[in-house]
Amino acid sequence: MTLIDTRTPDAKRLISGATGDWEIIIGLEVHAQVTSQAKLFSGASTAFGAPPNANVSLVDAAMPGMLPVINEECVKQAIRTGLGLKAAINHKSVFDRKNYFYPDLPQGYQISQFKQPIVGEGKVIVSVGPDRQGEFEDIEVGIERLHLEQDAGKSMHDQHATMSYVDLNRSGVALMEIVSKPDMRSADEAKAYVTKLRTIVRYLGTCDGNMDEGSLRADVNVSVRRPGGEFGTRCEIKNVNSIRFIGQAIDYEARRQIAILEDGGKIDQETRLFDPNKGETRSMRSKEEAHDYRYFPDPDLLPLEFDQAYVDALAKDLPELPDAKKARLISSLGLSTYDASILVSEKAVADYFEKVAAGRDGKLAANWVINDLLGALNRAGKGIENAPVSPDQLGAVIDLIKEGTISGKIAKDLFEIVWSEGGDPRQLVESRGMKQVTDTGAIEKAVDEVISANPDKVEQARAKPSMAGWFVGQVMKATGGKANPQAVNDLVKAKLGIE
Numbered sequence: 311m312t313l314i315d316t317r318t319p320d321a322k323r324l325i326s327g328a329t330g331d332w333e334i335i336i337g338l339e340v341h342a343q344v345t346s347q348a349k350l351f352s353g354a355s356t357a358f359g360a361p362p363n364a365n366v367s368l369v370d371a372a373m374p375g376m377l378p379v380i381n382e383e384c385v386k387q388a389i390r391t392g393l394g395l396k397a398a399i400n401h402k403s404v405f406d407r408k409n410y411f412y413p414d415l416p417q418g419y420q421i422s423q424f425k426q427p428i429v430g431e432g433k434v435i436v437s438v439g440p441d442r443q444g445e446f447e448d449i450e451v452g453i454e455r456l457h458l459e460q461d462a463g464k465s466m467h468d469q470h471a472t473m474s475y476v477d478l479n480r481s482g483v484a485l486m487e488i489v490s491k492p493d494m495r496s497a498d499e500a501k502a503y504v505t506k507l508r509t510i511v512r513y514l515g516t517c518d519g520n521m522d523e524g525s526l527r528a529d530v531n532v533s534v535r536r537p538g539g540e541f542g543t544r545c546e547i548k549n550v551n552s553i554r555f556i557g558q559a560i561d562y563e564a565r566r567q568i569a570i571l572e573d574g575g576k577i578d579q580e581t582r583l584f585d586p587n588k589g590e591t592r593s594m595r596s597k598e599e600a601h602d603y604r605y606f607p608d609p610d611l612l613p614l615e616f617d618q619a620y621v622d623a624l625a626k627d628l629p630e631l632p633d634a635k636k637a638r639l640i641s642s643l644g645l646s647t648y649d650a651s652i653l654v655s656e657k658a659v660a661d662y663f664e665k666v667a668a669g670r671d672g673k674l675a676a677n678w679v680i681n682d683l684l685g686a687l688n689r690a691g692k693g694i695e696n697a698p699v700s701p702d703q704l705g706a707v708i709d710l711i712k713e714g715t716i717s718g719k720i721a722k723d724l725f726e727i728v729w730s731e732g733g734d735p736r737q738l739v740e741s742r743g744m745k746q747v748t749d750t751g752a753i754e755k756a757v758d759e760v761i762s763a764n765p766d767k768v769e770q771a772r773a774k775p776s777m778a779g780w781f782v783g784q785v786m787k788a789t790g791g792k793a794n795p796q797a798v799n800d801l802v803k804a805k806l807g808i809e
């Protein structure tokens with residue numbers, strides 16, 4: 311690929327070395343496992359966690375004379391992903407053999423796409439942040455291509471004292487390799503990019519995005535240069551399988567390269583590995599040892615061809631994607647960019663929020679989901695799939711506030727009870743006597759009591775009307791938080807004779 315610089319150096323992303331500032335350049339090759347029942351060229355199952363070699367067909371084991379047959383579902387998933395990346399879909403693409411020897415690759419080659427991939431150039435908008443001021447900054451990361459290829463099997467070196475075992479369950483599973491342009495300039499940008507890609511494929515249902523199961527992993531290309539100068543020589547860190555590790559690998563690698571360059575050395579183009587225990591990258595092979603894959607079109611497979619109508623039909627059925635959802639939450643519910651960004655970042659959170667917000671005050675729903683629900687989940691170390699409070703239950707809590715049955719403060723207690731004990735919020739309010747006191751007589755009595763007990767404060771409040779808040783607080787306390795705050799406020803002001 312020809313490298314095109316899309317960005318002007320940005321002071322906040324530069325890192326300073328001993329001899330001045332440096333800019334980090336990052337491009338990622340992300341391998342995303344296609345969500346499909348069967349493998350790319352065989353009918354064997356793709357289910358995760360099966361016993362070794364349970365999901366291996368004769369094709370996956372590369373028995374002589376076996377022929378690959380393309381799985382149309384995987385083709386559709388690749389096209390849908392391409393559409394989600396706003397990318398050009400190529401109506402004709404070609405499968406090539408990428409030849410190399412490895413014990414977990416029984417064919418002796420991987421079927422991949424080289425010169426003619428199924429998806430061409432596209433782009434992803436990535437929100438980087440929030441920074442210390444709570445701001446997000448949008449950057450655009452170019453997509454170079456997306457191609458389909460087979461995964462290899464897995465060698466297991468820890469099962470036997472003198473032998474290695476091979477598990478071919480993954481052999482032949484469909485992967486989408488998504489290659490970015492070298493458009494990222496910091497570890498945070500690269501992490502945000504992978505997070506966004508994962509969000510997009512999860513919305514699309516084309517990859518489950520589970521990095522700890524190996525469904526999504528990245529080869530991380532890193533180089534450094536003087537700000538705005540020529541692109542430097544890159545190193546490629548293979549197979550990094552968590553977003554945190556991607557960040558650590560980039561920071562370590564950039565520092566390593568800067569130290570070499572500042573010392574007058576030069577960077578060797580090489581493939582490196584990240585060691586999560588040490589937080590370091592180390593050399594795996596240099597460019598001289600790089601494989602010559604001798605790519606050629608696979609003679610067992612015809613070129614893959616489809617027409618625009620095929621693409622259009624898939625486009626028509628795409629779900630709403632995170633960018634569009636975010637824009638809609640901002641424009642139609644009046645949410646802040648910050649709130650909308652948080653709510654769309656995980657599909658499960660967005661789905662939960664939309665259930666709560668349906669027919670309700672969107673901003674109030676957003677506050678409850680973000681501050682209360684996500685806050686509590688975070689503290690409990692739980693994911694939204696395991697939230698003890700359902701969208702219906704949270705919706706009911708919000709309804710009770712809106713209709714004035716409970717105060718915002720009591721609602722927090724109610725949320726706690728629903729979280730730990732479950733139950734119908736409306737019935738809980740009845741059975742535990744949590745209803746807000748709107749009876750003016752009762753509130754008036756409490757206000758009178760506070761006023762007569764605090765003559766000095768009354769004097770102060772008349773001189774300084776903001777003191778009224780103190781009285782409101784006292785009355786709320788006296789009524790166990792159940793008085794309607796607006797009614798208390800009105801009465802306090804009336805009785806004190808202040809505006």
Ligand code: ADP
Binds near residue numbers: 335339532541543544
């Ligand atoms: P290969 O297949 O040999 O790894 P590609 O041309 O497919 O090469 O590029 C791989 C990745 O490396 C792409 O994501 C690209 O953006 C990135 N890349 C290319 N040049 C640089 C560079 N100088 N610094 C950082 N990343 C780079």
Ligand code: MG
Binds near residue numbers: 339529546
């Ligand atoms: Mg590469």
